[in-house]
Amino acid sequence: MNQTPTSRNFKRNTAGALVNEQLQRALSNVPAGFVDKRARARDKLPEFDALRDQARDIKNHTLAHLDLYYEEYEAKVAASGGHVHWCETADEACKAVVEICKSHSARTVTKGKSMVSEEMNLNAALAEAGVEPVETDLGEYIIQLRGETPSHIIAPAVHLNKDQIEADFRATHTGLPPERNLEEGAALVYEARQILREKFIAADIGITGANMLIAETGTSVIVTNEGNGDLTQSLPKVHIVLATIEKMVPTLEDATTILRLLARSGTGQEFSSYTTFSTGPRREGDPDGPDEYHVVILDNGRTKMLGSDFQEMLRCIRCGACLNHCPVYQAVGGHAYGWVYPGPMGAVLTPSLIGVDEAGHLPNASTFCGRCEEVCPMRIPLPRMMRNWREREFERHLSPATVRSGLSLWAFFAKRPRLYRLATGFAARFLHLWCGGDGKLETLRFAGGWTKHRDFPSPEGRTFMAQWKNRNG
Amino acid sequence: MSQDRPHVGLFVTCLVDMMRPSVGFASVKLLEQAGCTVDAPAAQTCCGQPAYNSGDRATTRQIALDMIEAFEPFDYVVAPSGSCAGMLRKHYPGLFEQGSRERERAEAVAAKTYELTSFLTGIMKMKSVDAALDQNATYHDSCSGYRELAIKDQPRKLLKTVKGLTLTEMKDAEICCGFGGTFCVKYPDISNNMVTKKIANIEASGADLLLAGDLGCLMNMAGKLKRQGSKVQVRHVAEVLAGATDMPAIAERDE
Numbered sequence: 215m216n217q218t219p220t221s222r223n224f225k226r227n228t229a230g231a232l233v234n235e236q237l238q239r240a241l242s243n244v245p246a247g248f249v250d251k252r253a254r255a256r257d258k259l260p261e262f263d264a265l266r267d268q269a270r271d272i273k274n275h276t277l278a279h280l281d282l283y284y285e286e287y288e289a290k291v292a293a294s295g296g297h298v299h300w301c302e303t304a305d306e307a308c309k310a311v312v313e314i315c316k317s318h319s320a321r322t323v324t325k326g327k328s329m330v331s332e333e334m335n336l337n338a339a340l341a342e343a344g345v346e347p348v349e350t351d352l353g354e355y356i357i358q359l360r361g362e363t364p365s366h367i368i369a370p371a372v373h374l375n376k377d378q379i380e381a382d383f384r385a386t387h388t389g390l391p392p393e394r395n396l397e398e399g400a401a402l403v404y405e406a407r408q409i410l411r412e413k414f415i416a417a418d419i420g421i422t423g424a425n426m427l428i429a430e431t432g433t434s435v436i437v438t439n440e441g442n443g444d445l446t447q448s449l450p451k452v453h454i455v456l457a458t459i460e461k462m463v464p465t466l467e468d469a470t471t472i473l474r475l476l477a478r479s480g481t482g483q484e485f486s487s488y489t490t491f492s493t494g495p496r497r498e499g500d501p502d503g504p505d506e507y508h509v510v511i512l513d514n515g516r517t518k519m520l521g522s523d524f525q526e527m528l529r530c531i532r533c534g535a536c537l538n539h540c541p542v543y544q545a546v547g548g549h550a551y552g553w554v555y556p557g558p559m560g561a562v563l564t565p566s567l568i569g570v571d572e573a574g575h576l577p578n579a580s581t582f583c584g585r586c587e588e589v590c591p592m593r594i595p596l597p598r599m600m601r602n603w604r605e606r607e608f609e610r611h612l613s614p615a616t617v618r619s620g621l622s623l624w625a626f627f628a629k630r631p632r633l634y635r636l637a638t639g640f641a642a643r644f645l646h647l648w649c650g651g652d653g654k655l656e657t658l659r660f661a662g663g664w665t666k667h668r669d670f671p672s673p674e675g676r677t678f679m680a681q682w683k684n685r686n687g
Numbered sequence: 688m689s690q691d692r693p694h695v696g697l698f699v700t701c702l703v704d705m706m707r708p709s710v711g712f713a714s715v716k717l718l719e720q721a722g723c724t725v726d727a728p729a730a731q732t733c734c735g736q737p738a739y740n741s742g743d744r745a746t747t748r749q750i751a752l753d754m755i756e757a758f759e760p761f762d763y764v765v766a767p768s769g770s771c772a773g774m775l776r777k778h779y780p781g782l783f784e785q786g787s788r789e790r791e792r793a794e795a796v797a798a799k800t801y802e803l804t805s806f807l808t809g810i811m812k813m814k815s816v817d818a819a820l821d822q823n824a825t826y827h828d829s830c831s832g833y834r835e836l837a838i839k840d841q842p843r844k845l846l847k848t849v850k851g852l853t854l855t856e857m858k859d860a861e862i863c864c865g866f867g868g869t870f871c872v873k874y875p876d877i878s879n880n881m882v883t884k885k886i887a888n889i890e891a892s893g894a895d896l897l898l899a900g901d902l903g904c905l906m907n908m909a910g911k912l913k914r915q916g917s918k919v920q921v922r923h924v925a926e927v928l929a930g931a932t933d934m935p936a937i938a939e940r941d942e
């Protein structure tokens with residue numbers, strides 16, 4: 215697993231992705247698998263849009279008073295016997311986790327799905343410390359076998375087809391009878407479960423992410439469809455929760471509001487199969503639960519987003535709807551984005567976290583079609599913020615030279631209507647003649663990007679403004 | 688405003704001006720039929736999106752101020768494009784500081800700016816058009832028009848009154864065609880993936896005519912259809928509504 219960003223190579227990454235037939239086949243399932251289901255879930259809930267407004271307001275309020283809510287949260291966690299670890303950087307967070315592992319002489323840890331763990335590159339840090347991390351979410355388990363990273367924030371193995379997974383299982387689970395039937399998805403799930411059972415029982419520590427942290431109770435919340443998160447956090451002696459600062463909500467009530475949107479937006483379910491609230495370690499008389507409960511809260515540059523153009527990104531609940539609905543994501547998949555967070559949310563968040571120098575392509579690779587904002591349950595203005603990143607790039611002269619010079623030439627004319635008329639009049643006539651009545655051009659030197667894939671329609675010959683002037687004297 | 692004949696400033700848009708002026712004249716015809724007096728102020732150039740979407744705010748602001756000045760005298764500003772009308776309506780005000788004189792002017796222009804079909808149906812209450820065309824059309828909802836200006840029914844309402852015209856919906860009509868202004872030349876391969884999917888839906892609809900309200904998207908889809916040797920013709924919705932279909936369709940050879 216390697217989380218060195220390759221966002222800089224976005225173009226190269228996408229070129230490979232677009233001709234990768236396996237990937238294209240897998241991505242073709244996204245519309246029916248997510249988009250249609252979300253639409254049905256939304257249609258069945260008349261107050262869906264009103265809930266979106268409420269959820270937006272809850273997060274805006276929380277972000278405006280984040281310090282107060284964290285004070286309250288930390289006090290509540292402490293009161294229930296848990297520990298909060300504040301970490302400014304990914305390295306610090308990894309160290310905090312490794313320390314806990316060491317203090318328990320942990321050999322294996324089971325892990326529920328956590329994008330924060332990806333952001334920290336935690337598995338590498340654990341391995342280096344001699345601790346074996348075992349991913350227990352089915353998708354994460356599969357990509358761990360393959361040495362890959364997630365290509366989607368809620369469906370990490372969405373870039374794979376069933377036959378690929380079957381081949382991986384056969385290659386890895388060599389102790390099982392080779393003649394077993396793995397054609398059905400259910401058989402794959404069953405097999406993974408059998409393997410993971412042993413891991414769950416053997417694990418010294420369980421690590422999960424958190425969909426939310428609740429200030430009034432000091433609770434962490436996870437939602438899963440496989441129940442793996444519950445086994446991860448309740449069987450081992452120690453439960454470590456990984457979260458980033460934007461996971462906070464003030465009250466249980468607020469958490470409920472957001473939960474009503476989360477699964478509907480992501481998978482189109484009314485609710486995920488499992489929604490689990492954890493508050494501190496096992497108490498006297500509890501039938502199960504860990505002896506220790508730790509929450510590692512990572513900043514990793516997010517406090518700098520507060521008060522900036524990008525603050526609203528911190529409302530994100532990682533539902534994945536913006537990825538599912540994005541035509542660019544659907545075309546290239548998640549790995550092309552080159553770091554942990556793909557799709558529209560990644561196009562905004564990634565430059566904030568790893569720098570726009572590295573991730574500058576991401577906010578540019580959008581048509582601004584606006585479908586992400588249309589479906590975002592938290593009403594995050596993703597296109598607006600992508601444009602803000604383009605502005606930063608432009609100000610810092612990070613935009614490609616060809617773009618800048620083309621733009622300044624165009625701007626020179628656009629600001630001078632009279633010259634503009636002359637230039638467009640000339641170009642329209644020239645291109646029309648060049649097309650020679652054929653209606654289109656098949657190659658056009660200055661627009662090779664266009665004519666590589668499509669013909670260039672011929673202009674009619676004279677501009678509207680020239681004809682209008684004649685008509686109206 | 689003269690009560691009976693509103694004075695409309697036609698914002699031709701840079702693409703229509705240069706590539707397909709007949710869309711501009713079709714728009715004028717429709718606006719006049721609807722009872723407007725139309726002028727196309729000579730000081731207009733482009734809405735500024737190439738600069739805006741490239742992150743060049745300073746240039747965008749200058750262009751916006753010129754445009755605002757050009758269109759301030761009119762009762763309404765109408766453009767045969769959801770994208771350019773959306774730029775004036777939804778994005779111009781935000782270019783200027785809250786409370787500034789420029790902001791006020793931008794807001795005033797924004798408030799009176801409309802995309803052509805939504806202006807005809809919503810403001811001028813046009814119920815039908817005087818046009819005929821014996822074809823089977825499908826309509827692509829361009830992104831900005833659909834998502835920024837809620838344009839969906841307006842063009843269809845009018846198209847249904849074109850004699851002889853059948854309207855067949857394609858799958859995913861409101862999904863982006865991959866044009867995206869400079870996007871299609873900056874990321875040509877991704878754009879190609881998107882337009883290829885769009886073209887497949889157009890062909891699958893069985894329509895022999897593709898319509899939309901934005902010339903950029905139309906040129907993109909027409910260019911791809913023609914590259915693939917498709918028989919589907921491509922036109923701006925205004926041409927059909929105005930009965931101005933004697934010009935060859937987009938990217939189609941002269942008769």
Ligand code: SF4
Pocket residue numbers: 479529530531532533534535536537559586589590591592593594
């Ligand atoms: S940005 Fe919105 S749609 Fe995308 S993952 Fe976050 S909450 Fe979901």
